[in-house]
Amino acid sequence: MTKQEKNHKFYKPPSFAEKILQIMLSVSEIEGLSGDFEEIHNDYIEEKSKARAWIWYWAQILAYFPRYISNSVYWSFQMLRNYLRIFIRNLKRHKGYSFINIAGPAIGLSCSMLILLFVKYEFSYDKYHENAPHIYRVLREHQGDTTWSNSSEHPLAASLREDFPEVIKSTRVKKNDEVGVVEYGAKRFYEEGIYFADQDFLEIFSFPLNSGEMSTALKDPFSELLTQEMAGKYFGNEDPIGKIIQIEEWYSVKKYDYKIRGVLKNIPKNSHFTFDFLLSYNTMYSLKRGGKDSVETWSYYEPKTYVKLDPYTEPKGLEGKFLAFLRKYKGEDSESEKMHLQPLTDIHLGGNMRFELETNSDMRLIYMFSAIAFFILIIAYLNYINLSVARSAKRAVEVGMRKVVGANKSQLVRQFLGESLIFSILALLISLLAVNLVLPAFSSLIERDLTLNLFHNLDFLLIFLSITVFAGLLSGSYPAFLVSSFQPIQIIKETLRIGTKSSAVFRNSLVVVQFVVSIILLVCTFVIHNQLNYIRNRDLGFDKEQIVTVYTMDMNLKRNLEPFKMELLKNPDILGITASLDLPTTIRRSSTVEWDSQGEQRASEMNFTFVDYDFFNVYDVKIEKGRNFSAEFPLDKKQAVVLNETAARDLGWDDPVGRRLFVQGQEWTIIGVTKDFNFQSLHWRIDPLVFVFYENRGMDYFSIKVNPSNIPKTLAFIEEKWKTFSPEFPFQPGFLDERIDKIYKAEQRLGESFNIFTFLALSIACLGLFGLASFLLEQKRKEISIRKILGADFQNITVLLAKEYMKCLALAAVIAWPIGYFVMSRWLQNFVYRTGIGIEIFILSGLLAFVFALCTVSYQSIKAATANPVDSLRYE
Amino acid sequence: MYALTRNEEEILLTIWNLKDDAYLVAIRKRINVVLEKKMTIGAIHIPLTRLEKAGIVESYLGEATPKRGGRRKKIYRQTKLGIELLKRYKKKRDTLWSNFSEEFLL
Numbered sequence: 001m002t003k004q005e006k007n008h009k010f011y012k013p014p015s016f017a018e019k020i021l022q023i024m025l026s027v028s029e030i031e032g033l034s035g036d037f038e039e040i041h042n043d044y045i046e047e048k049s050k051a052r053a054w055i056w057y058w059a060q061i062l063a064y065f066p067r068y069i070s071n072s073v074y075w076s077f078q079m080l081r082n083y084l085r086i087f088i089r090n091l092k093r094h095k096g097y098s099f100i101n102i103a104g105p106a107i108g109l110s111c112s113m114l115i116l117l118f119v120k121y122e123f124s125y126d127k128y129h130e131n132a133p134h135i136y137r138v139l140r141e142h143q144g145d146t147t148w149s150n151s152s153e154h155p156l157a158a159s160l161r162e163d164f165p166e167v168i169k170s171t172r173v174k175k176n177d178e179v180g181v182v183e184y185g186a187k188r189f190y191e192e193g194i195y196f197a198d199q200d201f202l203e204i205f206s207f208p209l210n211s212g213e214m215s216t217a218l219k220d221p222f223s224e225l226l227t228q229e230m231a232g233k234y235f236g237n238e239d240p241i242g243k244i245i246q247i248e249e250w251y252s253v254k255k256y257d258y259k260i261r262g263v264l265k266n267i268p269k270n271s272h273f274t275f276d277f278l279l280s281y282n283t284m285y286s287l288k289r290g291g292k293d294s295v296e297t298w299s300y301y302e303p304k305t306y307v308k309l310d311p312y313t314e315p316k317g318l319e320g321k322f323l324a325f326l327r328k329y330k331g332e333d334s335e336s337e338k339m340h341l342q343p344l345t346d347i348h349l350g351g352n353m354r355f356e357l358e359t360n361s362d363m364r365l366i367y368m369f370s371a372i373a374f375f376i377l378i379i380a381y382l383n384y385i386n387l388s389v390a391r392s393a394k395r396a397v398e399v400g401m402r403k404v405v406g407a408n409k410s411q412l413v414r415q416f417l418g419e420s421l422i423f424s425i426l427a428l429l430i431s432l433l434a435v436n437l438v439l440p441a442f443s444s445l446i447e448r449d450l451t452l453n454l455f456h457n458l459d460f461l462l463i464f465l466s467i468t469v470f471a472g473l474l475s476g477s478y479p480a481f482l483v484s485s486f487q488p489i490q491i492i493k494e495t496l497r498i499g500t501k502s503s504a505v506f507r508n509s510l511v512v513v514q515f516v517v518s519i520i521l522l523v524c525t526f527v528i529h530n531q532l533n534y535i536r537n538r539d540l541g542f543d544k545e546q547i548v549t550v551y552t553m554d555m556n557l558k559r560n561l562e563p564f565k566m567e568l569l570k571n572p573d574i575l576g577i578t579a580s581l582d583l584p585t586t587i588r589r590s591s592t593v594e595w596d597s598q599g600e601q602r603a604s605e606m607n608f609t610f611v612d613y614d615f616f617n618v619y620d621v622k623i624e625k626g627r628n629f630s631a632e633f634p635l636d637k638k639q640a641v642v643l644n645e646t647a648a649r650d651l652g653w654d655d656p657v658g659r660r661l662f663v664q665g666q667e668w669t670i671i672g673v674t675k676d677f678n679f680q681s682l683h684w685r686i687d688p689l690v691f692v693f694y695e696n697r698g699m700d701y702f703s704i705k706v707n708p709s710n711i712p713k714t715l716a717f718i719e720e721k722w723k724t725f726s727p728e729f730p731f732q733p734g735f736l737d738e739r740i741d742k743i744y745k746a747e748q749r750l751g752e753s754f755n756i757f758t759f760l761a762l763s764i765a766c767l768g769l770f771g772l773a774s775f776l777l778e779q780k781r782k783e784i785s786i787r788k789i790l791g792a793d794f795q796n797i798t799v800l801l802a803k804e805y806m807k808c809l810a811l812a813a814v815i816a817w818p819i820g821y822f823v824m825s826r827w828l829q830n831f832v833y834r835t836g837i838g839i840e841i842f843i844l845s846g847l848l849a850f851v852f853a854l855c856t857v858s859y860q861s862i863k864a865a866t867a868n869p870v871d872s873l874r875y876e
Numbered sequence: 877m878y879a880l881t882r883n884e885e886e887i888l889l890t891i892w893n894l895k896d897d898a899y900l901v902a903i904r905k906r907i908n909v910v911l912e913k914k915m916t917i918g919a920i921h922i923p924l925t926r927l928e929k930a931g932i933v934e935s936y937l938g939e940a941t942p943k944r945g946g947r948r949k950k951i952y953r954q955t956k957l958g959i960e961l962l963k964r965y966k967k968k969r970d971t972l973w974s975n976f977s978e979e980f981l982l
């Protein structure tokens with residue numbers, strides 16, 4: 001160091017710029033060059049000024065910047081190209097392995113995409129209403145009942161609006177009983193989607209009008225709105241506004257003229273109720289015989305009541321005032337009645353109460369499907385981890401070479417993570433394609449209108465992109481860190497052993513996890529199917545086989561049943577015929593029944609239906625006490641009822657026959673008690689039911705018991721007779737057992753979806769096992785060859801190979817069974833009538849997994865056992 | 877035989893002249909002063925790297941000074957090959973220059 005330099009004060013260059021310089025310079029240059037830069041910087045300061053030095057230093061760096069960037073991009077591109085080349089070579093060389101690695105996650109991702117679409121759709125129900133957060137459905141707990149009911153009294157809606165300022169709007173909604181015949185000109189169709197609603201309806205819900213005036217749309221009696229779809233069906237290109245359409249009414253037997261006040265946009269499918277025609281609610285005053293007073297009464301429960309609350313109202317606070325409200329309108333004996341507000345958006349996933357407008361879904365279903373999606377993804381990605389670890393020995397030489405020529409650990413980690421990411425992204429692309437292909441089939445299976453448009457569902461794409469990236473990185477990280485930690489010297493000396501004990505434990509535990517999930521899914525599948533079979537085959541208490549059902553609206557036929565019945569009975573293949581208001585599966589009307597018990601007045605809600613003389617015979621329902629309706633007792637036509645056992649029990653008399661009941665003010669005599677039968681779905685207990693004899697009116701259904709041997713001919717016979725007796729009305733026969741099956745559609749759907757998903761899960765697990773077995777086999781090739789030379793036969797070798805997996809499987813079964821039992825016993829609690837979870841389910845699920853696994857492994861074992869030992873020993 | 881550019885030739889000669897102090901900054905300064913031109917660092921460093929790669933010069937790390945922020949100098953010197961090359965170039969140049977006399981210019 002010279003004297004001059006010692007006396008001098010030296011300046012540091014700008015530190016940030018210096019840092020950039022350090023980054024940009026290659027390792028071998030840092031010392032010399034950055035020193036040089038600093039020296040020149042100091043020279044500038046000496047000769048010129050600090051500012052000039054600063055500018056020079058920065059200029060030097062900035063001038064190099066574009067070059068530096070293009071350089072580094074170029075070289076990382078070169079590296080990437082190399083990685084890709086190696087990746088593609090490996091992909092081609094190990095086709096089976098690549099297939100498993102892509103197909104597994106692809107199947108997993110497709111399943112979870114489908115499920116997510118479904119779940120998203122389920123959550124979208126009723127959310128499109130502008131006021132959705134402030135709309136509530138009023139639930140009532142009827143007297144003596146312990147479950148909430150969605151039906152309420154007619155005057156409730158108006159009274160709520162009058163008494164509570166918090167209730168801004170309120171409406172009643174009621175579905176027309178059964179179907180009606182809608183007529184315009186020559187067009188005449190049975191229509192199911194006819195609803196009644198109050199004027200506020202359109203202001204509460206967001207069902208926009210295409211044309212027509214909203215404020216008066218539902219004001220006057222006999223006003224009608226219809227949907228675009230229906231407008232097209234009946235009017236074609238005509239403008240329907242102001243036109244008159246006729247609807248035939250169940251209540252009044254008559255045809256009524258309705259004036260069309262507006263056309264609604266089609267109702268979105270993700271609504272908890274959908275309708276085609278909307279009639280003004282006050283129309284009902286004219287339809288019912290008793291007029292307005294018979295409708296506006298607090299004595300029975302019929303419509304659903306919806307309210308729109310003030311946005312700043314706490315619904316809980318409002319509910320607190322309901323007790324006083326009910327007492328005001330229903331008197332002191334309303335003590336045990338309750339009222340509750342159910343948010344609109346909770347309805348669809350809130351499960352089914354009785355008398356829902358349409359079948360709802362259930363939160364539990366969502367949980368179940370989400371769990372499946374999650375588990376299938378896990379199985380698929382566990383495959384990746386397991387196979388990569390098992391196969392890492394194959395890559396060891398490559399890793400060794402890379403390390404020798406200077407790759408550092410982080411580069412290798414990046415390479416292997418990148419590979420798993422590519423696998424994952426390939427899987428994503430394939431699954432997007434696959435989902436597009438199977439979506440229509442899946443939609444029809446679960447009966448939802450699912451669509452996938454990636455541009456509209458950006459959130460969906462984003463979710464799956466992040467799942468893919470996350471799962472790809474996560475599943476790639478263990479193999480990546482394992483592989484990058486290999487010591488090149490060990491690899492080259494061939495002392496590296498992947499098949500060490502600890503990694504075998506790791507591998508096997510992943511296999512166990514996969515089989516645990518598979519076996520749980522199998523248990524679920526079996527239980528669901530058992531329950532479905534149980535429901536299908538359970539004795540419902542009435543005969544449901546070979547019963548042809550025919551619906552009619554023909555009043556002429558209804559008034560004059562006997563000749564038709566007689567005519568049909570002439571055919572020896574027709575064993576019986578009865579007309580009734582409901583089929584045993586469609587009974588849903590209820591009314592308050594009053595009676596005296598030990599001098600005390602009592603009342604309860606009971607279902608009722610109308611039947612004729614032959615109902616109990618055709619359906620083979622036993623009369624326990626008393627007698628059936630009979631033509632010998634003329635009074636039966638006016639005041640006789642038959643109860644079911646439950647109703648009789650509820651009334652509390654030892655012998656109810658001969659006692660009296662009051663329904664809506666009219667007096668009835670009990671003449672008999674029938675055995676209970678399940679007239680509702682098996683989700684529920686049998687409810688009290690009152691049979692009323694009701695001649696010549698309002699019988700909607702014929703139930704015709706036919707001989708099973710000659711059904712097509714019998715049907716043709718019935719149709720022929722139908723055409724002579726009821727020429728104007730269509731003949732639409734159905735079978736009762738099919739109608740019953742429809743009730744359990746949700747369960748059936750669940751069952752079918754579970755079948756598919758379980759099969760896929762098991763397939764992915766076995767796919768993984770197949771790959772794993774084939775790689776481990778390769779490691780054991782020498783061992784097997786030596787054993788064969790020493791005299792091991794085919795059986796020995798198969799057992800040797802399968803033993804390890806069977807141990808895993810056994811462990812998995814032991815873990816999975818209790819979980820499956822727990823989950824499914826919770827599910828079964830949905831049903832009042834349920835099958836048990838027998839030991840055979842567990843044995844069967846274990847056995848099935850065992851067979852699957854054995855088949856998978858045995859292919860490999862056969863290959864190994866039949867191979868010539870010389871081939872694998874020769875090169876030594 | 878490696879063909880030197882004019883620039884490389886100048887750098888090589890400067891290294892020869894500077895002896896043990898032939899590092900980048902010194903080379904640049906010397907060239908700028910003697911040849912009266914302004915050369916950027918890159919204009920020196922890139923040919924130097926090229927020469928080093930070709931085995932004409934070699935480098936070692938020398939002393940550190942406070943002016944350099946305590947970093948050591950990267951000092952260049954000719955390899956045997958480099959000296960051979962210089963000798964050859966001198967011969968050629970001398971031959972070329974030998975008949976040149978200032979009188980002709982006037």
